[in-house]
Amino acid sequence: MSASGSLATGFDRRPWLLLSPALVSVALLLVVPAMFIVVYSFWLRTATGADQVTFSLDNWREVLTDPFYRDILIQTLRIAAISTITCALVGYIPAYYIAYAPTRHKTLLLVLLMLPFWVSYIIRTMSWINILGVSGAVNGVMLWAGIIDEPIQMLYNEVTVVLGLVHFLLPFMILNIYVSLDGIDRSLTDAARSLGCTGWQAFREVTLPLSVPGLAAGSLLCFVLGAGTYITPMVLGGPGDAMFANLVFEAIVTQLDWPLGSALSLLLLALLSALVLVYSRFLGIDQIAKSFR
Amino acid sequence: MDQTKRLERLLERYRNGDIDRRSFLGLLGAAGLGAGLAGGPMTLLARQARAADPDQVRFDGWGGVVSEAFREHAFEPYTEKTGIPVVDGTFGGADEYLARVKASQPGEFNIAHLSGVFDYARYHGLELSTTLNEDNIPNLKLVIEALMNAFRPITGGALSAVPYDYGTTGIAYNRKHVSDDEAKAQGAALLVNPDFKGKIGGWGEWKTRIWYAALQTGQNPNGIEDMDAVWDKLREHRDLLLKYWGSGAELMSLLAEEEIYVTEAWSGRVKALQEQGHDIGYLDPPGGLAWQECLFVIKGSPMEACEELLNFMLEPAVSIAVAEGQNYPPALDPTKVDLGEVVPTLPAFDPTGTLESLNFFDPTYWNTNEQEWSKTFGRVQKGR
Numbered sequence: 254m255s256a257s258g259s260l261a262t263g264f265d266r267r268p269w270l271l272l273s274p275a276l277v278s279v280a281l282l283l284v285v286p287a288m289f290i291v292v293y294s295f296w297l298r299t300a301t302g303a304d305q306v307t308f309s310l311d312n313w314r315e316v317l318t319d320p321f322y323r324d325i326l327i328q329t330l331r332i333a334a335i336s337t338i339t340c341a342l343v344g345y346i347p348a349y350y351i352a353y354a355p356t357r358h359k360t361l362l363l364v365l366l367m368l369p370f371w372v373s374y375i376i377r378t379m380s381w382i383n384i385l386g387v388s389g390a391v392n393g394v395m396l397w398a399g400i401i402d403e404p405i406q407m408l409y410n411e412v413t414v415v416l417g418l419v420h421f422l423l424p425f426m427i428l429n430i431y432v433s434l435d436g437i438d439r440s441l442t443d444a445a446r447s448l449g450c451t452g453w454q455a456f457r458e459v460t461l462p463l464s465v466p467g468l469a470a471g472s473l474l475c476f477v478l479g480a481g482t483y484i485t486p487m488v489l490g491g492p493g494d495a496m497f498a499n500l501v502f503e504a505i506v507t508q509l510d511w512p513l514g515s516a517l518s519l520l521l522l523a524l525l526s527a528l529v530l531v532y533s534r535f536l537g538i539d540q541i542a543k544s545f546r
Numbered sequence: 547m548d549q550t551k552r553l554e555r556l557l558e559r560y561r562n563g564d565i566d567r568r569s570f571l572g573l574l575g576a577a578g579l580g581a582g583l584a585g586g587p588m589t590l591l592a593r594q595a596r597a598a599d600p601d602q603v604r605f606d607g608w609g610g611v612v613s614e615a616f617r618e619h620a621f622e623p624y625t626e627k628t629g630i631p632v633v634d635g636t637f638g639g640a641d642e643y644l645a646r647v648k649a650s651q652p653g654e655f656n657i658a659h660l661s662g663v664f665d666y667a668r669y670h671g672l673e674l675s676t677t678l679n680e681d682n683i684p685n686l687k688l689v690i691e692a693l694m695n696a697f698r699p700i701t702g703g704a705l706s707a708v709p710y711d712y713g714t715t716g717i718a719y720n721r722k723h724v725s726d727d728e729a730k731a732q733g734a735a736l737l738v739n740p741d742f743k744g745k746i747g748g749w750g751e752w753k754t755r756i757w758y759a760a761l762q763t764g765q766n767p768n769g770i771e772d773m774d775a776v777w778d779k780l781r782e783h784r785d786l787l788l789k790y791w792g793s794g795a796e797l798m799s800l801l802a803e804e805e806i807y808v809t810e811a812w813s814g815r816v817k818a819l820q821e822q823g824h825d826i827g828y829l830d831p832p833g834g835l836a837w838q839e840c841l842f843v844i845k846g847s848p849m850e851a852c853e854e855l856l857n858f859m860l861e862p863a864v865s866i867a868v869a870e871g872q873n874y875p876p877a878l879d880p881t882k883v884d885l886g887e888v889v890p891t892l893p894a895f896d897p898t899g900t901l902e903s904l905n906f907f908d909p910t911y912w913n914t915n916e917q918e919w920s921k922t923f924g925r926v927q928k929g930r
Contacts (some may be wrong), residue, residue, distance in 0.1 A: 302672055388804060406788070487792065506641050511648075
């Protein structure tokens with residue numbers, strides 16, 4: 254049937270044809286694997302580590318009722334929230350600076366912002382060992398300056414986990430805020446100033462509210478990415494700093510308990526999806542798109 | 547030219563001195579690197595081709611100095627001179643690797659440098675074992691009998707792996723802060739000495755942790771009677787700990803950077819640190835843990851090619867070179883093979899070839915408790 258024919262019947266196939274590669278990719282690479290994980294979560298692990306094909310709610314019962322998982326989940330959400338708030342506070346200023354920088358500098362600043370993505374996330378995380386370690390740069394300078402007599406133990410605690418996450422997430426936050434700020438019509442702030450606003454008032458009453466979509470999009474992205482990470486606590490955390498993804502990793506890899514690991518990963522997925530739904534309900538998911546307009 | 551001929555000619559040239567040791571090892575390293583680069587995502591695309599091609603073998607090892615030794619001392623002549631490429635991969639831990647194998651297609655992974663009889667039994671339990679044709683591996687007659695005898699009962703008298711090396715997991719300590727006499731006097735208790743709170747490390751692996759906790763509570767690790775005491779000791783250790791390390795590279799970094807002063811450690815890694823000039827002591831305490839490593843052939847592998855590679859790797863010249871590189875004694879029986887001057891100086895070396903002085907995991911005992919203990923340890927490790 255021709256395009257005009259399909260239009261005549263009220264159904265235009267062209268968008269679906271154009272979308273089909275993306276839809277097929279999402280179906281094959283996301284939906285189908287997710288379905289496998291759902292099925293796995295109802296299986297059981299045998300004593301040898303092999304999977305027992307059955308239908309059992311044991312994994313779900315354990316995951317939903319055991320306080321161990323609840324506590325680690327709360328810890329994960331707390332660390333992700335602290336990291337996200339820190340990223341928002343720290344990231345707004347450079348985003349503002351880039352957005353209002355002269356055009357000839359803007360490109361360079363954006364390239365610098367993207368630069369960390371050229372280095373492996375694990376390498377970037379491990380770099381903190383050379384900075385904060387007992388033999389690291391910070392201790393070395395303080396010892397050299399006579400500020401301390403012996404190295405301070407700064408690594409392997411919750412603070413360094415948050416630091417590592419902020420290091421990882423900050424570019425995502427800055428980019429989102431920058432895109433939002435860059436799209437603001439400058440004549441609005443000029444109008445506010447001409448009507449008597451001080452610079453601070455113009456920022457507070459005009460710029461900040463209009464940049465909220467970018468701030469919200471960055472926060473959502475940072476929180477979801479932060480809550481799902483396991484490398485950072487593994488490299489920079491101490492014995493008590495595990496996050497929920499570490500439990501998934503351990504269940505799948507160390508204990509070879511794929512059914513339990515599947516239930517754990519689905520729980521995290523459900524929780525983060527619920528967060529996106531709440532965001533959509535109160536802020537509107539379309540606000541994210543606005544930040545890129 | 548068939549594979550055997552190529553292999554024989556290569557070995558002959560090496561023995562005759564046609565290839566000097568430096569060139570021999572240099573070629574090995576380059577081929578290993580090439581094979582490593584050919585791995586990764588591309589191996590997924592090659593899955594079917596590899597399964598159908600018996601001339602290619604995938605080998606996976608521990609990475610770091612251990613894998614460097616294999617690359618440098620074992621793979622290149624095989625790859626360069628026999629026409630059998632070795633796809634060289636690494637893993638951070640036996641558990642991680644097993645998860646990958648479990649998710650793979652038969653034939654995707656071929657030979658693995660596995661640790662201990664425990665893993666051998668675990669792979670067999672998951673129906674991942676094979677039956678080696680020992681006639682195709684004549685160098686097996688040079689291997690310590692005790693090492694092979696540990697495997698045979700598990701697989702009904704046959705072998706799915708060849709023993710390759712052995713070592714110990716003892717206690718490493720920074721000599722600036724702990725003297726040799728102090729370490730010897732305290733033994734396993736050094737790992738829970740509150741004087742070193744915040745400067746103690748520990749491998750985050752349940753079997754090793756439980757073994758040492760059993761020693762610290764005065765129990766036989768292969769027959770623990772009071773498990774509650776062991777869990778309490780593990781909690782005590784955790785509260786004194788700076789960090790659970792997860793790989794040999796991390797262990798070496800923590801010791802070298804003096805982030806930690808005491809930890810249990812693998813003998814070969816400590817030897818490597820000592821060779822780098824770090825003043826690290828090493829002690830095998832009474833009841834300390836020994837292990838053997840094997841080259842395990844995984845179900846679905848091209849058996850003939852694997853057996854030839856295993857035989858080649860067990861050649862004394864190759865085996866000794868790898869042992870000197872990775873600092874672990876080879877599985878070759880010192881009463882049958884002249885192991886040279888360096889190997890007898892390596893930690894854990896047993897000149898009798900009986901290994902009677904070393905303590906190994908009882909695979910039946912540990913496999914029986916694996917599901918419960920690994921899970922409980924995961925919780926204790928995270929502060930519960």
